Amino acid sequence: DAGVTQSPTHLIKTRGQQVTLRCSPISGHKSVSWYQQVLGQGPQFIFQYYEKEERGRGNFPDRFSARQFPNYSSELNVNALLLGDSALYLCASSADSGRRSGELFFGEGSRLTVL
């Protein structure tokens, strides 16, 4: 069975540009979460979506946005890129709405470099 898939795996952008990252959850999973992992740090929560509705938002500026599609795949958009947005962006899926006991399954991430 396919796990969580993310694309692209690597990308380079320049300051001020916009980027879209894509995620396909495990088949049957209805919840998708996005995390940002800056080099040398733990992942930081950005968004969670369940059944196409936003269920949680982390402490990120409005330049970050996301959506979930009817097939439960998701996109993360970042506008007006800054050097500090350089990071590994991780997508995670879960079977339920993300209740506390739920397990998150992570993709391998999209590594974004902003020059």
Next chain:
Amino acid sequence: AQSVTQLGSHVSVSEGALVLLRCNYSSSVPPYLFWYVQYPNQGLQLLLKYTSAATLVKGINGFEAEFKKSETSFHLTKPSAHMSDAAEYFCAVSDHNQGGKLIFGQGTELSVKP
């Protein structure tokens, strides 16, 4: 607010030696706790989780962790380290106000010497 602190950003052990990675949490309610492992250039893989059942939790690859409420700790151990255990390890707590949100520690890089 909930938080996680991992003591030691880097731990080095010899192959065959005991592995001990420390994690302390802060939570106003009984927490759900997790340990994830991240190999280079990969995503995170769940090692084990504590969800208020048995306090000693066994995970994959011979790892286990013990929940100690009195010490607010959830340390990860493995009796005998293997070279393949070299990776980054993250402790996380589930945010009871936002289901599905995990709060991660800073991570501990484990090196295993031959």
